[in-house]
Amino acid sequence: MFSTKLINIIKISLLTSALAISSSVLADVTKVAFIYVGPTGDHGWNYQHDEGRKQLEAHFGDDVETTYIESVPEGPDAERVITQLANKGNDIIFTTSFGYMNPTLKVAKLFPDVKFEHATGYLRSDNVSTYSARFYEGRHVIGKIAGKMTKSNVIGYIASFPIPEVIRGINASYLAAKSVNPDIEMKIIWVYTWYDPGKESDAANALIDQGADIIMQHTDSAAAMVVAEEQGIYAFGQASDMGAFGPNAQLTAIIDDWGPYYIQRVQDLRDGTWESMDTFDGVKEGMVEFAPLSDKLPADVKAMAQQAIDDLRAGTIHPFTGPINKQDGSPWLADGETPPMFPDVITMDFYVEGIDSKYPN
Amino acid sequence: MDELAIQIILGISVASVPLIFAAIGELVVERSGVLNLGVEGMMIMGAIIGLVVQYHTGSGLLSVIAAMAAGMLMASIFAFLTQLFLTNHVATGLALTLFGLGVAAFIGKNYSDITVTRISALHIPWFSDLPVIGSLVFGYDPLFYLAILMVFLVWWFLFKTKRGLILRAIGDNHDAAHAIGHQVIRYRVLAILFGGGMAGIGGAYLSLVQVPMWVEGMSAGRGWIAIALVVFASWQPFKVIVGALIFGGISILQLHAQAFGVYIPAQYLSMLPYLMTIIVLVSLRIGSKSNTNRTMPNCLGKVFHSTS
Incomplete structure (x- = not known):
């Protein structure tokens, strides 16, 4: 009995030393x-x-x-x-x-x-x-597609919370849609949640009932996509490819691709070159990606969307390029001007001219 | 009546039905003197189980029955603890809600990227094709009619049958009811199971009619609104329908108002059902001095011990 105890102790000590060795071998994990x-x-x-x-x-x-x-x-x-x-x-x-x-x-x-x-x-x-x-670059592309694809000229937008991130999305997609279709109207519904499929689908239905035939969303669930698919209209995936929920409805999706950034930062850490910094990447850097453009898009619209994506990749266009006025008619950007990142883009808290909806406070 | 108005009314009904189910079940539970705050947990279990069964069998009837069973299973845990082990109703109910949300999320892990066939509106030949009336009277999904039917049945049971009278008596004074030989615990257990079954169907309505997919936490507080509705209805079955329509109406109309370009601060609107409930509660208290017709069950939430 004593000997088994001893053997056990030996076993344990062997095990622990083995563990210690293995962890030192794997030190660069x-x-x-x-x-x-x-x-x-x-x-x-x-x-x-x-x-x-x-x-x-x-x-x-x-x-x-x-x-x-x-x-x-x-x-x-x-x-x-x-x-x-x-x-x-x-x-x-x-x-x-x-x-x-x-x-x-x-x-x-x-x-x-x-x-x-x-x-x-x-x-x-x-x-x-x-x-x-820079998710608003993605909004630029879907705005252009929506402007071309709508027949009722009404785009429905399901918005979550009035924070700069969401406001940028609304402004960028409205400006893009307007640039290809001057008759466009955008109906915006604030649901005050990131995540309530019941409410998101109610909002989508309300927008459709009021004439919208394309839905954009800045909420997290695929509920609106499901509604769009059932009603036979178009929509865009948000944050990830929602094609599974709307094989006919999804025209494309804005995809957040964090992988390359995570790989880069861990590589920096391993190389000892990691330092504190701020990153605000977009389509050009690959942080904002798109789901495949739908076959439902006519060739010219598909080409236009692809062109916009290519231009963003090349960094030759900016979704906010003047002349742009604010909703109250006061000038924001002069002809050809693009806004400074801070404060205009980072803290954006106004609608651009033409959006016929009261700014939430 | 134009198309938009009809759509709005249909939208309101869809938003109201899950509340009617959950609230009418909880109403019976509370009438028996039990306060079950686990409605949210039972609803979400109904939502996920209903969806899973719908996905695998494609049978709407089976899924609704399964959802009801899931709600009842959850309720049986509550009944077991509060009626046999005499645990505190409030604490047990809260635990049931947390438990249900967790288990449903766990089961739902494998169902987060699918959609199921929606239980669609009935189509009764000729009747459903009538203009206006066709949509407004005959144009709903089967569960809508079931919800209304359940309210009628609960009213009939509570106020027109002997057993209903006994149930209410137990809720008002369990010691007296026990003293004259009524089975307090048996009635309560059955009431709790009924409440669970209704909450389960209400949950299934979310995942099979409202949005035919699974999303974690998709009940999003509707169980709590249902509990508030019972108080708002001052424990009267038909007022549950009124309350549910008011709440559903507010939530749908504010969306349409926004789309029309009218901006309404949504925070106030989401406060409204609770605010109304508080007002009703206060007015009940004030009114109770002159009015002998009390409505709140006297033994609500009190633990019953047969030897006391």
Whole structure:
């Protein structure tokens, strides 16, 4: 009996030394963690971040070890979860929602050796970077398609919250649609949620009842796409390819492609060149991508859309190019002028001229 | 009447039906003296189970029955804990909601990228083709008619049958009802199961009629509105329909108002059902001094112990 105990002790000590050896051999494994605000199955924002994580794994193989925690509410819970992830020895932590800003900065202070990356925020520190995407470039393309494809000249827009991100989307798609179809009218419904399929589908129905024959959305579920498919009208996927929900309805989708950025940042970290910075990439850099253009598009519209995508890739056009007036008629951009990133684009809080809807306050 | 008005009325009915189901079930539960705050959890289970069955069998009838069973299964957990182990109603109900949301999300993991066939509106030959009336009277989905029927049945049961009278008596004074030999726990368990079944169907309405797909957390607080509706209806079955239509009406009309270019601050509108409930509650309290016809079940939420 004594001997078995002894053998066990020997076994355990052998095991632990083996573990110690293996972990020192694998010292160059980078541990990467992600925290998501919603479920990865939302087929929108969080789904795309998780796709980025998978790309990261595929790229680095055994050199990275990723973990993620989903559906973490913004607030005290987030701080606890981020601390936990840092304690577990992660080298870099991506916090992927605006509301994680303060928790991220707070935890980052306690773990100066861990790198943090906060999506859509604007506060940085020595070990906290920020990153976001110029989604309004995607809106430019779908706006042009919508302007050409509508027969009723009414575009329906399901908006979530009146924040600059959403306002930019509305303005960019309206301007683009108007540029190819001067008779265009945009009906906007604010649902005050990112994620309530019942409400999103009610809003889509209300827009269709009032004459819209193309739906755009800035909410996360595919509910509006399902309605569009049933009603036989067109719509655009948001954040990810929603073609599965609307094989006939989806003309294209704006896709958030975080993978290349995640790969780049982890590579920087491994090379020792990581530093705190702000990234605001768009179509040109590949952070904003498109689902395949639908076969329902006539050749000329398809060519026009492809041209717009190519121009954005080349960086030769800007969705906000003057002359543009604000809704109240006051001038914003002069002929040929493009706005400065800050404050005009970053803090956009007005509709452009021609949108016949009251700006929410 | 023009096409848009008809569409709006149909839209309001679709928004109201899940509330009617969940609220009429909870009304019976509360009439028996039990407060089950797990409606949201039972609804979401109905939503996911209904969708899963619809996806695999394609049978609307089976899916609705399965959703009802799922709601009842959830309710049986609540009944088991509160009636046999005498746990606190409020705490148990809240736990049931959290549990339901979690389990539904877990089951739904594999169903997040599919759509199912919507349970569509009935088409009764000739009747449904009538102008205006065809759409407004005969143009709904089968569950709409079932919801109205259930309200009638609940009213009939509560106020026109002996067992309904006993159920109400138990809700008002379980000790007295027990003393004269009524099976307090049996009535309550059955009432809780009925409430669960109705909440399950209400949930299935979300995932099979409103939006024929699964999205995590798709009940989005409707279970709580249903609980508020019961109070708003002052525990009277027919007022549940009125309350549900008012709430559904507000949520649909404000969307249309926005599309017309009228901007209404949505925050106020989402407050409205709760605000109305508070007003009704307060007025009930004030009115109760002069009015002997009390409506709130006296033993609501109180734990019953047969030896006490």
